[in-house]
Amino acid sequence: MVYDVCIVGSGPGGGIATYVLAKAGLKVALLEAGPRLRAGIDYNAHGSPYAHLEERLKAGFRNPVSSVFADRRERNHFTGIGDHPDHGMLKALGGRSICWAGHSLRFGPLDYSRWPISYDEVAPYYSRAERLMEVYGHKDGLSNMPDGEFEKPVNLRCGEQLLKRGVERLKTKGRVMEFVEQRKAMPTDRQIARRAPCHYCGHCMNGCEVDAKYTSANTPIPLALRTGNLTIFTESTMTRIVMDGTGRRVSGIEYVNKQGDTEKIDAKVLVLACNSIETPRNLLINKTREFPNGLANGSGQVGKNLTSHFGLTVTGFFPELSTRDASNDDGTDYYHGLLTSLYWDKPNPKFDGTYQVQCGSGLHPKRLTIRDTPGYGSAWKRKLREANICHAGMNMQGALLASPKKYMDLDPDRQDRFGLPLPRIYLHYEDNDIAMADDMIQTCEEIIRAGGGEVYSTPGKATHDNLQIDYNHWVGTVRMGRDPNTSALNTACQSHEILNLFVGDASVFAAYPEKNPTLTNIALSWRMSDHLIEKMRQGEI
């Protein structure tokens, strides 16, 4: 059997492509390296940590509370070079969409000014994605983070209100910034919810036990299965991309199944959606006579332009919260507030790029962001409780400057269990990154003080060592562009050179703003799928 399309990877991008292509009547094969996990059974963060301690430890997990990412993450699948790079990969049906916090922010017109496509071209796909994902949010009317198709927003907690107060006060002094409610992919309107409505337990990042939060595994893949056009291959790892007799077109893939047998899938079109490290890795691994630098790599750009988000955390202490009544603050994970709009219109002369700050607060003993409170004894114990009640956390997220010092390639010395080279990830924080981080720290401290709080913990100054890479947010390694000499893909996310090869993950990003990548990844993969369908109809591929 020859499939119309073979999709490799079932994360946010692969999941949506599966749905769109199967719904259009194409016969789709979806390959996923990990197993199918059952929400609430294979992961469930509810319940008593003490009651589950023994069974969790026995199963080899250190954390008494289940977290699908911490429990199952691939930990040794790359070589890191430079300033502590890391990579957060989960092999499971649904990929990293199983453990994400749901933050769904549209990139805006200014962000797309650095792209070969415009915001208006992507906007309809944002709308479709938001409706399918069931994104909640508040319509804020911001210029560069456009409003979407939202369900009922989720309120700020006390600490976040005080940070908002700080922002409002700084705005009256001329600072340009906005404090808004987060936008996340989980149903909040019980009347229209197509998945279980969110019940505000705060376990989003650990894996949503009731499948309220959007994942590829709970929405697009089941919908695709209902068409009868989808075949899923789980616990199956692609080991080779197979070319046809001309050497210029893909004819299928080889993969190793759960039993260890090598099998083949024949397909008219291949969509790679393995993530921003694994997709370029697979392209680079598959060198052929016709493509000696790897597939889709005539430009030499595959693996280059690697960028992510990075940041630091500043914590504020608001004494006026000490008298407030206790409340259930779980909500939709920790961050309900977002500081945004910084340097959109008027860039900071000290650095290139933008950042945002995710803001959270509330009583979270399982998280206990203030656990490093120094001291001991009754005085310390009192301080710990006060800080837990009175704190507000600011998690800064800036876009790393894309540069020749940040990229991925193949490790000549280390292989995976199939004998294929592992990826190497190069990360070097540069002056631009440090300057942005210093500005982030200063801004957060100002906001805390303006809101009536004290700075409780702060890195003070950014260094190569205290900066934290967001290893979930890598993008840019197989970027799209109009010029085949400087990009791997065209604006339909189709290889310039191999016309039946497409990419559906975030590696296609042409530039990176401060906003979380998943919604844009899904919108672009949807758009890519529409182009693919159209090109197939026209006989182009």
Add this chain to the structure above:
Amino acid sequence: MDRRELFKIAAAGLLAAQQSSAQHSHGDGGAAPDLSGYRPRFFTDSEYRAIGVLCDILAPSDEMSPGAREAGAPYYMDTVLNYAPPHEREFWRAGLRNADNAAQSAFDRPFLECDAQQQDNIFAEMAANERNPQTDLQRFFEPFKQLTVEAFSLSDIGMHRYLGYYGDTMLTDFPGCTHPEHQR
């Protein structure tokens, strides 16, 4: 697995998601198992008593709440270390040995035989330079404190009675901040 089978699983999965929101149950978040008569598996009996003393000094029982020992922290720590890798287990044994050595050289007796004031003194020596530990005894403080805080804050006493948490439940709506004074 053929496609029909997959389809059934997926359909069941969607259905289960809809149902489970109605049936979804939450644990009480931190009820400790019955610890009376618990015998340590990693610590020796005397190490276990020493850990109890250290827990008492770090997070004591006071007018605010029972302390880390009463909350079950020594049980939690013993259980974690029972499954910990060898180097971590050895680190903890060495840490407790260092406390004993410090007691020997200061007061000429093992840590457990010191009086409360003397034990406080040893603890103070251990906790000095928390941000920048200088001795092996001081380097034991941070891991000890971290695990104790984890054990205390996840316990029924620590999480609910002391830190005032009552989440991990089902809400149909999230009220958020309801205080007008925080919103201006």
